[in-house]
Amino acid sequence: MANxxxxxxxxxxxxDVWPDLLRYAAEDTPVDQIxxxxxxxxxxxxxxxxxQTPGTFMMRLRLPGGRATSEQxxxxxxxxxxxxxxxxxxxxxxxxxxxxxxxxxxxGMVEALRNVGVLAQQTGLDNVRNIMGCPxxxxxxxxxxxxxxxxxxxxxxxxxDKAYSNLPRKFNVSITGCRQDCGHAQTQxxxxxxxxxxxxxxxxxxxxxxxxxxxxxxxxxxxxxVEPAEVQPLFLALLRVYRDHGPREKRTQAxxxxxxxxxxxxxLREAIASEMGYALRHAGAxxxxxxxxxxxxxxxxxxxxxxxxxxxxxxxxxxASSMRELARIADLYGRGEVRLTVDQNALIPHVPDHMVxxxxxxxxLQELRPEVPAIWRNLVACTGxxxxxxxxxxxxxxxLRLATELERxxxxxxxxxxxxxxxxxxxxxxxxxxxxxIQGANVRVNGAxxxxxxxxxxxxxxxxxxxxxxxxxxxxxxDLADTVECLLRPAPTPSHIATAPAxxx
Numbered sequence: 001m002a003n004x005x006x007x008x009x010x011x012x013x014x015x016d017v018w019p020d021l022l023r024y025a026a027e028d029t030p031v032d033q034i035x036x037x038x039x040x041x042x043x044x045x046x047x048x049x050x051x052q053t054p055g056t057f058m059m060r061l062r063l064p065g066g067r068a069t070s071e072q073x074x075x076x077x078x079x080x081x082x083x084x085x086x087x088x089x090x091x092x093x094x095x096x097x098x099x100x101x102x103x104x105x106x107x108g109m110v111e112a113l114r115n116v117g118v119l120a121q122q123t124g125l126d127n128v129r130n131i132m133g134c135p136x137x138x139x140x141x142x143x144x145x146x147x148x149x150x151x152x153x154x155x156x157x158x159x160x161d162k163a164y165s166n167l168p169r170k171f172n173v174s175i176t177g178c179r180q181d182c183g184h185a186q187t188q189x190x191x192x193x194x195x196x197x198x199x200x201x202x203x204x205x206x207x208x209x210x211x212x213x214x215x216x217x218x219x220x221x222x223x224x225x226v227e228p229a230e231v232q233p234l235f236l237a238l239l240r241v242y243r244d245h246g247p248r249e250k251r252t253q254a255x256x257x258x259x260x261x262x263x264x265x266x267x268l269r270e271a272i273a274s275e276m277g278y279a280l281r282h283a284g285a286x287x288x289x290x291x292x293x294x295x296x297x298x299x300x301x302x303x304x305x306x307x308x309x310x311x312x313x314x315x316x317x318x319x320a321s322s323m324r325e326l327a328r329i330a331d332l333y334g335r336g337e338v339r340l341t342v343d344q345n346a347l348i349p350h351v352p353d354h355m356v357x358x359x360x361x362x363x364x365l366q367e368l369r370p371e372v373p374a375i376w377r378n379l380v381a382c383t384g385x386x387x388x389x390x391x392x393x394x395x396x397x398x399x400l401r402l403a404t405e406l407e408r409x410x411x412x413x414x415x416x417x418x419x420x421x422x423x424x425x426x427x428x429x430x431x432x433x434x435x436x437x438i439q440g441a442n443v444r445v446n447g448a449x450x451x452x453x454x455x456x457x458x459x460x461x462x463x464x465x466x467x468x469x470x471x472x473x474x475x476x477x478x479d480l481a482d483t484v485e486c487l488l489r490p491a492p493t494p495s496h497i498a499t500a501p502a503x504x505x
Contacts, residue, residue: 017038045122056100074327088318091316167243168248169251194286296310296311307356393451437456441454
């Protein structure tokens with residue numbers, strides 16, 4: 001029996017809602033008079049009604065590889081200030097979310113964004129989401145290959161094509177040519193990681209990663225090596241296999257991981273090869289060497305005389321005015337480019353070495369610091385219950401208060417220790433791969449519902465990858481700092497980060 005989303009998509013493709021969206025916007029149709037099916041279809045254009053703030057919407061943008069120009073950031077900042085929420089959220093998929101606008105605002109917003117090369121199309125529901133890449137692509141002197149152009153080749157063929165607009169569920173992709181696993185490939189439906197075979201640089205393929213729900217799974221090797229020219233054909237072949245054979249009966253069991261579990265990697269490999277029309281080569285030598293760093297601080301680029309400057313955006317939440325100021329200094333000190341990271345931070349590339357000192361004196365760098373204590377460096381939080389109706393807690397506020405209190409207490413952690421906060425089982429904060437992960441929960445105390453969190457420990461990516469295990473349930477947020485301090489003192493020694501072992505498989 002088909003679930004309601006499959007019925008909805010069969011009745012009308014999500015891409016076909018645009019004329020209806022324009023009509024609703026022109027007529028300023030009250031949200032409660034718009035069919036729920038069309039509200040859901042609007043997500044094909046990145047427009048999300050937020051029940052937490054009735055009548056207002058969120059727009060999720062598409063920034064392939066996390067790259068944005070200063071001009072784009074100024075437009076995005078202006079749109080945020082025109083709404084009721086003059087803030088922006090940098091997500092763990094290297095993109096940006098706008099909030100607090102009304103439906104009549106959408107056509108103008110879409111046009112303004114399109115004029116500077118930014119799309120929101122197909123950033124929600126059953127589509128390929130923002131494609132992630134290494135923020136140091138082309139800058140890192142140790143990378144195996146620069147995958148910048150490949151990110152774009154993956155975006156171009158499926159966007160707006162109904163052949164790929166009705167997948168069983170969402171589909172996450174990362175592709176990196178660096179050795180640091182900057183795209184967290186093991187958390188993706190499709191992860192392409194640097195490898196070599198017979199002296200040729202290319203990618204090994206990982207499939208079936210997904211952290212949300214009650215059955216999180218890390219991506220597993222498909223035993224496939226592809227050269228850069230084969231990346232797009234493999235990507236599209238996998239989408240077709242998933243589209244045609246992925247389970248659709250239950251939304252909770254429709255991600256690619258469930259097809260991998262049912263078929264196994266070998267059968268999936270054969271199906272992809274059949275779609276591509278030729279035999280696939282077995283995996284090459286994995287060229288990854290460590291877990292992705294946080295990219296904070298000042299570091300030399302491969303280009304002599306230039307540096308990139310990584311700036312910390314606390315839990316990815318930034319005011320529109322600060323984002324506009326970030327665009328200004330990217331123009332003044334760099335080449336008008338900003339790159340976003342999986343840890344919800346930003347970096348400015350191409351800063352001449354002789355200008356670094358002046359950049360460090362900019363007032364904005366007191367807010368977006370290049371260097372922060374280790375307790376802050378890998379702190380990640382999802383949207384939280386202010387704007388997400390799934391979230392059970394205020395994730396960003398919780399993360400900020402926790403880090404502030406631990407810093408006040410003088411708690412020190414091993415560099416690279418990850419603390420991730422998710423508001424619910426959907427795990428948008430990726431708490432399953434953190435050293436300490438917190439999943440929102442509610443608990444009744446003296447008849448009142450209080451915010452709490454389940455504590456997970458020991459998650460990691462890399463050669464010894466494993467999902468974090470639940471260690472405590474329903475810890476009141478008022479007790480969270482005490483609980484986490486006990487886990488950090490003595491500080492855990494995440495050897496996967498401290499010793500940077502080789503990543504295999």
